[in-house]
Amino acid sequence: MAVLLLGEVTNGELNRDATAKAVSALKSLGDVTVLCAGASAQAAGEAAATIDGVAKVLVAEDALYGHRLAEPAAALLVGLADGFDHIAAPATTDAKNIMPRVAALLDAMVISDVSAVVDADTFERPVYAGNAIQTVKSKDAKKVLTIRTASFDAAGDGAAAPVEATAKADDPALSAWVADEVVESDRPELTSAGRVVSGGRGVGSKDDFALIEKLADKLGAAVGASRAAVDSGYAPNDYQVGQTGKVVAPELYVAIGISGAIQHLAGMKDSKVIVAINKDEEAPIFQIADYGLVGDLFATVPELTEKL
Amino acid sequence: MKVLVPVKRVIDYNVKARVKADGSGVDLANVKMSMNPFDEIAVEEAIRLKEKGVATEVVAVSIGVKQAQETLRTALAMGADRAILVVAADDVHTDIEPLAVAKLLKAVIDEEQPGLVIAGKQAIDNDMNATGQMLAALLGWGQATFASKIEIEGETAKVTREVDGGLQTIEVKLPAIVTADLRLNEPRYASLPNIMKAKKKPLDEKTAADLGVDVSPRLEIVSVKEPEGRKAGIKVETVDELVSKLKEAGVV
Numbered sequence: 001m002a003v004l005l006l007g008e009v010t011n012g013e014l015n016r017d018a019t020a021k022a023v024s025a026l027k028s029l030g031d032v033t034v035l036c037a038g039a040s041a042q043a044a045g046e047a048a049a050t051i052d053g054v055a056k057v058l059v060a061e062d063a064l065y066g067h068r069l070a071e072p073a074a075a076l077l078v079g080l081a082d083g084f085d086h087i088a089a090p091a092t093t094d095a096k097n098i099m100p101r102v103a104a105l106l107d108a109m110v111i112s113d114v115s116a117v118v119d120a121d122t123f124e125r126p127v128y129a130g131n132a133i134q135t136v137k138s139k140d141a142k143k144v145l146t147i148r149t150a151s152f153d154a155a156g157d158g159a160a161a162p163v164e165a166t167a168k169a170d171d172p173a174l175s176a177w178v179a180d181e182v183v184e185s186d187r188p189e190l191t192s193a194g195r196v197v198s199g200g201r202g203v204g205s206k207d208d209f210a211l212i213e214k215l216a217d218k219l220g221a222a223v224g225a226s227r228a229a230v231d232s233g234y235a236p237n238d239y240q241v242g243q244t245g246k247v248v249a250p251e252l253y254v255a256i257g258i259s260g261a262i263q264h265l266a267g268m269k270d271s272k273v274i275v276a277i278n279k280d281e282e283a284p285i286f287q288i289a290d291y292g293l294v295g296d297l298f299a300t301v302p303e304l305t306e307k308l
Numbered sequence: 309m310k311v312l313v314p315v316k317r318v319i320d321y322n323v324k325a326r327v328k329a330d331g332s333g334v335d336l337a338n339v340k341m342s343m344n345p346f347d348e349i350a351v352e353e354a355i356r357l358k359e360k361g362v363a364t365e366v367v368a369v370s371i372g373v374k375q376a377q378e379t380l381r382t383a384l385a386m387g388a389d390r391a392i393l394v395v396a397a398d399d400v401h402t403d404i405e406p407l408a409v410a411k412l413l414k415a416v417i418d419e420e421q422p423g424l425v426i427a428g429k430q431a432i433d434n435d436m437n438a439t440g441q442m443l444a445a446l447l448g449w450g451q452a453t454f455a456s457k458i459e460i461e462g463e464t465a466k467v468t469r470e471v472d473g474g475l476q477t478i479e480v481k482l483p484a485i486v487t488a489d490l491r492l493n494e495p496r497y498a499s500l501p502n503i504m505k506a507k508k509k510p511l512d513e514k515t516a517a518d519l520g521v522d523v524s525p526r527l528e529i530v531s532v533k534e535p536e537g538r539k540a541g542i543k544v545e546t547v548d549e550l551v552s553k554l555k556e557a558g559v560v
């Protein structure tokens with residue numbers, strides 16, 4: 001059995017955390033070959049080669065792959081699919097865009113957001129906003145999967161695996177990149193952070209979202225948000241935690257002014273320790289919080305930031 | 309330009325899904341069902357394109373059980389012009405897989421020849437996030453997923469996408485598949501007169517067999533279980549108590 005894993009490469013850099021979590025999910029299935037594709041991808045490939053459990057790295061370096069457009073990336077993966085039984089990627093937005101396209105081109109059903117690997121054909125995945133866990137057994141010859149990174153620990157470092165260049169595939173020429181709008185931040189990345197502080201609608205404004213950020217900075221935490229906070233413009237879209245946003249499982253998750261809708265819980269309920277601060281003692285978030293503080297966030301959050 | 313919008317009948321987003329005692333799935337009998345929220349956003353976007361004079365006709369398509377007629381009536385009441393139902397299952401508990409749905413949609417699209425398909429990015433029941441991408445693959449079309457903004461400019465659609473790092477804007481050649489994210493728009497409520505009018509709009513019915521598509525699943529559902537529960541912890545009275553509890557727990 002052999003696994004082809006699409007490494008998560010953004011602007012030439014490997015997202016080691018996401019890629020290494022996928023490696024640890026998949027390595028029981030066979031030799032893992034990591035594909036790093038990008039306008040520049042050699043350095044990412046060399047980084048991927050040192051993830052424990054990686055047998056080989058393929059590097060596809062071409063401007064065509066610079067922005068991870070789905071059509072060329074899927075064509076590349078399909079071209080390399082021969083000889084692999086599993087084609088997988090960490091379940092990032094890039095992979096969620098690309099992998100179902102790969103699966104359909106291979107006439108296979110994609111298995112999204114795998115949270116446990118049972119055997120070569122059988123996988124667990126959450127459905128209904130995480131209110132049920134489904135075990136599915138695939139009848140397809142090739143399995144196409146995305147891996148829910150929050151469910152796996154990252155593989156460690158190993159001896160460097162061989163790195164080889166691979167040819168680019170034909171350009172389907174169906175789409176073109178125009179622009180990125182990325183907010184640079186010195187804070188830890190949401191899905192790999194050990195601590196996350198999230199704010200909800202209760203924070204009330206973009207200016208007051210600084211209260212959340214100050215507490216996060218004191219804790220060295222990443223900042224998250226509920227959908228309501230993002231929709232209201234208090235926080236950017238990439239902060240959204242939940243069923244349809246990012247899924248996190250840090251050591252510590254602090255939910256502030258968040259009611260605890262099922263769609264939000266779907267993205268954070270596997271956190272080790274959950275703290276909730278909410279002025280409504282009936283808020284559903286308290287039903288899953290390890291430590292609940294009933295109170296006004298405008299008083300309690302600055303006090304907490306100061307006392308930590 | 310004709311715009312086609314696939315819509316799915318799913319458990320209402322306010323209802324907490326309950327796993328059936330026999331572990332075969334989630335109980336959907338006597339549960340409130342609605343249009344998948346992302347599909348509502350897709351329908352809204354298509355109607356807005358028509359209101360702007362960009363789209364000429366909006367066709368809603370649903371694949372599933374007979375009861376999905378209601379979902380299509382909702383789309384018609386919002387403003388879609390006509391609807392097509394492809395009946396592909398009898399039991400409300402049967403979820404047609406995205407690959408089969410994509411094949412059926414492709415068959416419908418081969419007949420309808422739309423210039424744009426707007427779908428929801430994900431169905432909130434199976435949470436697969438796959439149908440739009442699979443459909444694009446089968447048609448050989450470009451795709452712009454997780455859209456928060458769509459502008460039609462001649463032969464291309466300029467789409468802003470919500471991605472892990474922030475936002476990405478791409479251009480995709482038409483015809484294309486766009487999938488809607490939460491912030492694309494806020495869907496309207498259908499007014500009572502429009503609900504009445506929708507009853508008279510055309511709703512065609514076909515079956516999967518009519519379209520010659522095999523919908524048998526590739527993924528066998530071995531079991532469905534409840535996730536590990538999480539118990540409520542304790543309430544602390546003061547910030548000081550919270551700080552000391554967090555220190556005890558070793559997380560700060």
Ligand SMILES: Cc1cc2nc3c(=O)[nH]c(=O)nc-3n(C[C@H](O)[C@H](O)[C@H](O)COP(=O)(O)OP(=O)(O)OC[C@H]3O[C@@H](n4cnc5c(N)ncnc54)[C@H](O)[C@@H]3O)c2cc1C
Pocket residue numbers: 199200201202203225226227228229240241242243244245246256257258259260261262263264267277278279280283295296297298321345346432490
């Ligand atoms: C298809 C779909 C997908 C969705 N996906 C997601 C998702 O991925 N992530 C997500 O988060 N949501 C998602 N949602 C939205 C979800 O259903 C909720 O609407 C949302 O999570 C609510 O956000 P909130 O808790 O911040 O706001 P609210 O529910 O309005 O809660 C605000 C809370 O703040 C408290 N509060 C107010 N003022 C103060 C104060 N001064 N001090 C302390 N507490 C205060 C209130 O008591 C209340 O509990 C989705 C919804 C749909 C339909």
